[in-house]
Amino acid sequence: MARISIRDFHDDDLDAVVRLWWEARTSSEQPVYSLAEVTASCREDHAVVAVRDEEIVAAAVGRAAHAQGWIVFFGASEDARAENVSGALLDALERKMAPLGLSTLSVLMPEGGRLDQLTSNGFQTRHALRYLERQMPVQRREIDLLKDLGGRILPRHLWEQVAGMRQEKQLLEERLVTPLAQPDLADRYGVVPPRAVMLFGPPGTGKTTFAKAVASRLDWPFVEVFPSRLGEGSGSVAASLRSVFERIGELEHGVVFIDEVEEIASQRSDPPTPMQGVTNELLKIVADFRDREGMLLICATNFVRGLDAAFMRHGRFDYVLPIGLPDAEAREAIWRRYVPVEIAAEVDFAALVVKSDGLTPADIEYAARRASQDALARALRDRPATIGGPTELGTADYLAALEVTRATVSEDQQDSFLEDIETLARL
Template sequence: MNWLIHDYREDDLASVVHLIDSTAELGQESVFSLAECIGALTSRQPAVVAISGGVPIGAALATVSGTRAWVMRIAIVPGLRGQGLASALLKELERRLVGAGVRTIAYVLPEEELLGEGLHNAGYDRRPAVAYFEKSPARGTTRGRLEELGGRLLDNDLWAAVAGMEQEKHLIEARVVRPLAEPERAARHGVLPPRAITLFGPPGTGKTTFARAIASRLGWPFVELLPSRLADEGNLAAALRAAFAGIAELERVLVFIDEVEEIAAERGSAERPGMHGVTNELLKLIPGFREGEERLLVCATNSIRSLDPAFLRPGRFDYLLPIGTPDAVAREAIWSRFTVTRTDVDVRRLVEASELFTPADMEHVARTAAQAAFERDRSGGENGSVGATTEDYLAALALAKPTVTQGMLEDFRADITRHARI
């Protein structure tokens, strides 16, 4: 039987309650009462409903407390038990929970456990015991593999912590995050969730930060493959094969390759002799990686024009997204975050003085200014004021050299015209 699973809606309440109530005595018990389940539904706790022929045939619901979620009930019509619907419902519910920042998913079921005759004779009454099940998104047999690859789950607030760069955030949220977080909604509109993207732009513009933030936003494990570390193993092509073989064992994962030009340079390039086989190997590995439903490959490069043309084809990468230096609005947001403890700093002057500065450049300037305030305080010259002043920031800006030059910016604009796919 075919079914479609969607988020719980208010008009699903009556049918879902009927499913829960009518299946309670059919081996689909729960430690949560019907009233508690109704309360969770009406308070918009995460829930999904399976529909076939316009009729609800299954539902799964949970309640969330902090970074932990409790699966309250999975109810399906009796005739469909054993056909994979329960697993499908649980998988879709887990997607919502992970997207909401949940790090541990728990399931408590009532389970009969025979008590000893001695306890019965001693006056104990037989009661249902409790079976407690717990899951982490990076769980079971995949956890060891994740650790071997150097992967980890990141803090769930990294997306919100990306200051400024709102245009880039909006684009990545729309093209990448939402289709991956809501694949069934995307499928209804014919949107295919991306499997691989490339972020390109000048150095220091935050490509790594965005990759980490995407993993945080999705709640997926983050694995970074470092070309230099892979090369240390001797045979770079073989090291790539081994790494991707390990990644294939993970349930869900975001794989990040920074400076991907180190392993995907244009074949035949005089600047990178001997890399033809490595580029070929990566080109062969990407299609297999794309077969996984909950995988995303994010590559980053400062020089998209040096990549092999076959590497950038739509069949391998869904989007080629430019990440440039922050504009005035983004710089204002970044400076406002750095100066939040001192309201008398003239952020407008800092914005004007920091054109072409990357977020990394601005962070360095903020650290230098803070150090100046710290040294002044130690020498007794702070006069009760705490934190760097406008003059501290401007002095640090005057000494700093922006990473991005005007020539690099012009090249980046040309690369957007020639390569960007958004």
């Protein structure tokens, strides 16, 4: 079955939206808005559609009134619902309407309508009216600022997409997400919501993925600060770093991420190096972050033992959390992400999971893509005239690709990581 893609509404799509409206009308989820209102909003307001094989299988239509957005119509075929396209479609509509400066996005649903597609995507029910709304993660005054900082609102459900890694996810859920998302609950237990955390582990183990998943889970803007880009102008690196964080401080909420932080936080020496001033500046920034609510600084490093000792003292980072190689459950989920649906039933995932032990997510992605590319090239050589035939790609192809895939993380690096957990982790 072909993949579903999401795009903006075109005038030629109107017939398909009308069809979806009539399908919804004959089900238990009769549209609240009339067909005339829906078609008018398609043309004059905002709409996105989900397409598979050039056929529209779902549509979402919205309009704005002052600072409030309304979903005028949301409909999907049975196949599209089975593939859970609802969340991605609603996210696409929200991104399309975000520049309007909306504070909430609201939905009216008829009695008997299914609410799970909306409640799982951040909407909250107002029971007396069956009225659903969700807060827009960025207000109008912050949109331009966020764009200038290179920040963005990440898709929802990234947290659920991080399969396996149960211990790491549980740590992040308990230590970061819950205290920040439910400060009243944290206060009842005397838990102070974290302000700054350090993730460490071998390269390619998914530290950036976890940072983005936390931002997605909190529904906060995600801003990444790149050490390599600091000081590109006329100012010093320290001044550039200070300027960036001053602007970030204008956001109401946000997850700020610095990857490879060792570039600007390495151990200071005597005599001092030119980067020592940058390290001092970052220490001040971490201290400032601890005085702010609604913000979380996440730093990541591949070389935690190389950080300046001042960063590892209590009072700087609330937690120092290890992120290691993917476990068996996570490796299977990664494989399933890249193996085509049409052949998944014939693939021996258990064998792939065993053979890919010790590989990073990026290593597994490389092996999966190489197997697919090699199989396609073979098909083009052997039977170019019948390329529409069955997909000749299977377990043997993936195992062959694994044989030529070099592991990013060496045994020595893994041993060092385990030592760092014992000596430096703060859970």
